[in-house]
Structure formats: C-alpha cells, structure tokens
Amino acid sequence: xxxxxxxxxxxxxxxxxxxxxxxxxxxSAPGSIGGFLPTGTAALIVSNSTVxxxxxxxxxxxxxxxxxxxxxxxxxxxxxxKTWQTLNLIFDALLxxxxxxxxxxxxxxxGVIGDMTGFAAxxxxxxxxxxxxxxxxxxxxxxxxxGKTGINHPLGKNMVGAFHQPRLVICDLSTLSTLPARELAxxxxxxxxxxxxxxxxxFAWLEEHMDAxxxxxxxxxxxxxxxxxEIKAQVVGADEREAGLRAILNFGHTFxxxxxxxxxxxxxxxxxxxxxxxxxxxELSRRLGLVDGDFVQRLRQLIARAGLPVRGPVLDAQxxxxxxxxxxRVDKKAQGGEIRFVLIEQPGKAxxxxxxxALVREVIDACCAE
Amino acid sequence: xxxxxxxxxxxxxxxxxxxxxxxxxxxSAPGSIGGFLPTGTAALIVSNSTVxxxxxxxxxxxxxxxxxxxxxxxxxxxxxxKTWQTLNLIFDALLxxxxxxxxxxxxxxxGVIGDMTGFAAxxxxxxxxxxxxxxxxxxxxxxxxxGKTGINHPLGKNMVGAFHQPRLVICDLSTLSTLPARELAxxxxxxxxxxxxxxxxxFAWLEEHMDAxxxxxxxxxxxxxxxxxEIKAQVVGADEREAGLRAILNFGHTFxxxxxxxxxxxxxxxxxxxxxxxxxxxELSRRLGLVDGDFVQRLRQLIARAGLPVRGPVLDAQxxxxxxxxxxRVDKKAQGGEIRFVLIEQPGKAxxxxxxxALVREVIDACCAE
Numbered sequence: 068x069x070x071x072x073x074x075x076x077x078x079x080x081x082x083x084x085x086x087x088x089x090x091x092x093x094x095s096a097p098g099s100i101g102g103f104l105p106t107g108t109a110a111l112i113v114s115n116s117t118v119x120x121x122x123x124x125x126x127x128x129x130x131x132x133x134x135x136x137x138x139x140x141x142x143x144x145x146x147x148x149k150t151w152q153t154l155n156l157i158f159d160a161l162l163x164x165x166x167x168x169x170x171x172x173x174x175x176x177x178g179v180i181g182d183m184t185g186f187a188a189x190x191x192x193x194x195x196x197x198x199x200x201x202x203x204x205x206x207x208x209x210x211x212x213x214g215k216t217g218i219n220h221p222l223g224k225n226m227v228g229a230f231h232q233p234r235l236v237i238c239d240l241s242t243l244s245t246l247p248a249r250e251l252a253x254x255x256x257x258x259x260x261x262x263x264x265x266x267x268x269x270f271a272w273l274e275e276h277m278d279a280x281x282x283x284x285x286x287x288x289x290x291x292x293x294x295x296x297e298i299k300a301q302v303v304g305a306d307e308r309e310a311g312l313r314a315i316l317n318f319g320h321t322f323x324x325x326x327x328x329x330x331x332x333x334x335x336x337x338x339x340x341x342x343x344x345x346x347x348x349x350e351l352s353r354r355l356g357l358v359d360g361d362f363v364q365r366l367r368q369l370i371a372r373a374g375l376p377v378r379g380p381v382l383d384a385q386x387x388x389x390x391x392x393x394x395x396r397v398d399k400k401a402q403g404g405e406i407r408f409v410l411i412e413q414p415g416k417a418x419x420x421x422x423x424x425a426l427v428r429e430v431i432d433a434c435c436a437e
Numbered sequence: 438x439x440x441x442x443x444x445x446x447x448x449x450x451x452x453x454x455x456x457x458x459x460x461x462x463x464x465s466a467p468g469s470i471g472g473f474l475p476t477g478t479a480a481l482i483v484s485n486s487t488v489x490x491x492x493x494x495x496x497x498x499x500x501x502x503x504x505x506x507x508x509x510x511x512x513x514x515x516x517x518x519k520t521w522q523t524l525n526l527i528f529d530a531l532l533x534x535x536x537x538x539x540x541x542x543x544x545x546x547x548g549v550i551g552d553m554t555g556f557a558a559x560x561x562x563x564x565x566x567x568x569x570x571x572x573x574x575x576x577x578x579x580x581x582x583x584g585k586t587g588i589n590h591p592l593g594k595n596m597v598g599a600f601h602q603p604r605l606v607i608c609d610l611s612t613l614s615t616l617p618a619r620e621l622a623x624x625x626x627x628x629x630x631x632x633x634x635x636x637x638x639x640f641a642w643l644e645e646h647m648d649a650x651x652x653x654x655x656x657x658x659x660x661x662x663x664x665x666x667e668i669k670a671q672v673v674g675a676d677e678r679e680a681g682l683r684a685i686l687n688f689g690h691t692f693x694x695x696x697x698x699x700x701x702x703x704x705x706x707x708x709x710x711x712x713x714x715x716x717x718x719x720e721l722s723r724r725l726g727l728v729d730g731d732f733v734q735r736l737r738q739l740i741a742r743a744g745l746p747v748r749g750p751v752l753d754a755q756x757x758x759x760x761x762x763x764x765x766r767v768d769k770k771a772q773g774g775e776i777r778f779v780l781i782e783q784p785g786k787a788x789x790x791x792x793x794x795a796l797v798r799e800v801i802d803a804c805c806a807e
Contacts, residue, residue, distance in 0.1 A: 074623075108772065151521055151525070155521070155590075158590055158592075158596065158597055159592070162590060162592035162593055162596060162767070163592070163740055165766070165767060165774070167772050167774075168772065169617060169770055169772060188597065190560075190597045190599060191596065191597065192598075193585065193586075193587060193594060193598045193599055194600065216563075216565065217560075217563060220528055220532060222528075222529070222532035222533070226528065226532060226561065226562060227528055227560045227561065227562070228560060228561055228562075228563045229559065229599060230563055230564065348716060349734075376700055395533060396535075397532075401537055402478065402537050402538070402539060403536075404535070430792070
C-alpha cells in the first residue's frame, strides 16, 4: 500500500476530532501522525490478548516520544468479557500506575476494546481523553466513530455506558491483514448498512467491489472505511445524543440484537446478527408498503455475497416470533414497551417507526431458518 | 415550620434546573411541587436501609400521580457500600422492571445515595434523568448540587464517576429532624467552608447563629442551606467540568480526603475530615504569608463550636507527614504528582496552588493530634 493517509473531520463543536485512514499508520515515522496526538502526563494502551501481541509494541513506539510514561493493560478477548469485572482491570491499571486526569487512554482492538476503553475514559476521575485505534473493520467503520461507549449487563447488551467522544481515531488499514475472514465479513455488514439508510451510490459501489473487499484490496478497503466514517460522522454530528436521526444507524440492529441475545452473546457476531436483521427490517419495510421486493432481493444478494447470513436463527422452537418480540422489547430504543424499528422509507432513506406485532411475527416467520 | 419554600435556579444553559428548599416538601399536596417533576414512563426511588423506612413512602405518594410505575430499591447504608457491587443493584432493579430511557431516578438519602444514583442515571442506557432528594445537611448544602456523581475504587475515593446534572433538587428541611447530631455537624463543616472561599458575611452569620443551627432552628437551617446552594450553584455554573474555579469548593478536601483514606473510609465522616483539613489548609495559607493568624484562629474556633475536629489524626506513627503526602498525591486534582492545594488568598477568596513539601510537612506536624 503506497497511497497517502486521509484525514476526516468530525465536528462536535468544541469536541471536534480527526479520523486518520491509511496503511501503515502505526509504523509512521515520529512526527507524522504524532503531531496530532493529544498531550498528556501518561498514556495507557488498552488491548486484548489477541491484538496486543500483534500491535501493542508498534503503538508504544509511536507514542514513545509524546508521553513521559507509557503503560499497557491486556484484557481477555471476547464479547463475554465486556463486563464490569474486565472494565475494572483498566481502573486498576490507571490507579496502580498513579495516572492523573491528564492520562490519555489508547483503545487498541475491536469494538469491545473500544467501547470498554471509551467508557473507562468517560468515568476515570469523571472523564479523561482517549484515542481509538480500531483493528477490526467493524470498529473502523462503526464503533470507533460516534462516541458510544459502554459495557454489557447480564440482563442486556450495552445497558451501562456513556457518550464520550475520542480525541482522535487512527484507522490503520494494515491491521486488517490479520483479521479472520469471518470478522472481515461481519465488518462488511455495517458497511452495507450505510447504503439503504443513506447512500445507494455506496450500495452500488459495494455490488461492484465486493470481491475486492473480501480480497482485502487496500484501495477498496480505504474507500469503504472512508465513506462509512463520512456517513456516520455526518449523522452523529447532527444528533450526538441519539434524540432522533442517529437511530437510523441501527438499521438491522433491533432484530440483530435479539439474535445476539437469544443465541447467547458470542455465538453470532454482531455483524452477522445485523446482516440477518437488515433482511428482516427490509422485509418489514416491504410489507408496510415502503419498498418493493426488488430492493429486498438486492439487499439479500449483496449480504449473501459477503458470506453473511440472510436468515435469522430459530430462537425458540415453540414460539419463535414471540421470543424475538420479547427480546426486542428490552431494546434501548423501545419506549413504554413499544418497539421502534429502523425501516427503509425508500432506498437510501431510513425512518424510525413502530409496526403491528402481527406483521412483525409474519416477517420473523418468513425470515428465519427452519 | 410555616414559611414558604424557596426556589433557587441553577443555570447550565440547556440543562438548567431548580433547587427547592423548605419544610415538609415531601408531604406537599399533589400539584404544588408536583408540577416541576420531570416527566417519564416510570420512577425508581433509590434509597438506603436507614432512610427508606422514614421517607420512601412519602416520596412514593408525591410521585404517585406523575408516573405510571413507581419502583423502589433499597441499598445498604454507608460509605463502604459506595462500590460497583452496590451500584449494580440499581441497574438490576432498572432492568428487572424493564425501565426504558424515559425512567426518572430519585436519589433519596445522603451524599452516598446521591452520588451512586446520579452515576447510575449517567450510565443507564447512556444517560437518563434523575432528581436529588437529599436528606442530610451535607447532601443539601454540597453533594446534591453540581452534578458530580460516582463510586469509590479500592485504590481511591470517587475515582470512577461522571458529571451528570439532576433535573431537580428537593431539599426538604424537615428530613433533617431525624439526622444524627454527628452527621448534622459534618454537614455544618461544608457550610463553614463557603465562608473562607467565597463569603465572609456567611462566616460572620455562622459565628452568630451556630447555636441555632445546632438546635436545628428551621429558619437558621433554611438560611444555611439556601446561601450554601447559592454559592455552590454560582461557582459550578461558571465551571461545570472543574477546569479551574470549581476546585475552590475543595477547600479542606485535599487534607480531608487523606484523613478519610488513611483512617479507612467510614471512620471519620467526610465533613469531619474536611473540618480538620480546613484548619490545615488555612494554616498552610498562613505560613505562605497569605492570611494572618487571627483568621486561622477564627476559623478554628468556629469549627470547634460546631463540635468538629480541629486537628487531624496521626495516620502513621513513624512518618505521619509522609503518609499524608503519599495519600494526597493520588488526589484527583494532583497533576504529574504535584499536589495542588486550595488555599485562602484572603478571607473570602480562594486560590489553587502548589506548596513546598517541607512546608506542608511542618503544617501536618503542627496540626495533628499527638
């Protein structure tokens, strides 16, 4: 990869920040990206047992001339560790090393690391700076942008968290070379998502370049990451606290979260649940008369080409639709027990609305594997 | 008590809120204070095993006509329970009852309940509304105003938390009738604090009305609470995130936190540590040439009249000053290991600055009990 890194700007007024996208950013010579790192009395690199051996040393080298002290804490890998107990390992490290309010946390890993590190930064001494260094496609195109942070509770995913914007996001495309194929595909699910809700040009581009993406062609990855971050930054910039517009980013997520929760976290990857969930949400949109069958079919085909599931799993042999509904009612977007779905009003435009239970049941029955 | 409740306004722009101060507010007829309660799909009253039996029913009655569902969770009482484990009981209650983002939390109790409930509200689904119903003098004059929330970590007090403003503060002076004398005095310590840092008129008023306060004279309590909230609201309104000015509210707290931590939390009440800490901070100010001995003596006498300690405890028989310094270096206001003290520049005006270790050692040696 020889092209230059790109810099995107995310505007939250006083809390504006940059997203750097490019190859070999972590191997940069001191002085390149270095000038953009936030100042601090120390840096704490937070990573997991899978990613730390691959990239923690590179990040430490990049930071070496910027902070008087650099510490690392390595967490166990996996969604099942997105808990208070694991989060507390970050606080333990911060306090054991005597880190003050001017410490900067570096989240080196996927979405789980980013969410937990961001939440630790939001809470440590009531708020310190952090930088996202996402090493999965999912994190680069979705979770590292927008400031949502948090942990899971035994009774619900991401139920405890905060809005806390990073000071900088470093998307090093080279780190995607070590990503397992299944996780690459799960990340592509979130890229696909931006098409139906905001940009059918991106959707058409994906139809043309899916093979290049799956082959990890650097230019294709760069385009997918940049366009995804642009759309997400635009939506989030207009609605940081999820009062309305921002909810459209959850297209496929209401069904997807039910799948993840119903199967047990970690069985289906987040992106896999979202993939099947997008088909279900599109089908619900069709049955409400918003989009036609051709659009649903086009979406289904693109998802299948990425190697992602287009059908939901059966969560309950007796009353599968009932189980889905039950799980969806505890979704954070639900209000007074009413589920609000992100639906496609027309290709490229999403809307948030409720739907009759009977219709949702029909969709679930039609869209789940036997 | 027959006088009318007063309403103070705290201005954070979009997040402005009111503080109601008066007797019998929790027994109000529906429609009086009720019109000011935030709307929601449910209310969760968070209290502790000491306060809930006294006032939870009154609060539930007050809320009955405003929320479709009212739940209560009772936490164990005491600073030693200001932990993640106890906090999690609030999340358990919220999720078990299926509370959505439109739930309103009511913090009914002292500072520990207020801090934990506020932090739970800051984090639940990334932020829901909460109302402070402080039932201790300390909470009414200090912790319920300003939006600081959090829990303790085994390695430091209030190390994990958030800034989250309440939607409303209800200071029912009648609840102070059940407050133990030792806790009343601890609350008075924070009232005294506002004198040296901001308002020597309040200080003179306290010299005149200390006996009335200790006798829980309603008019005296009302004046102390109102003036304290006014000063705190003014300071916090100018500096919500503790960038500078707000730190002056921590007069006496740097030494005080060391005392609390060094003795083991719960041994000395927060206000007791602050009381002895204010004498030490005043003495440090004197030795730096900022104030004269008469002022220090006047402060010491007022603190003693409230029945509060004017000398710090010996935390280490071998190297007491060293132990204090060690504990103060992990204070949240420390930066790069340098302790920043709130000192009195002149009576009624505080300043944040560092001091030579040798001088701090002299002050500790002079101000600790043999």
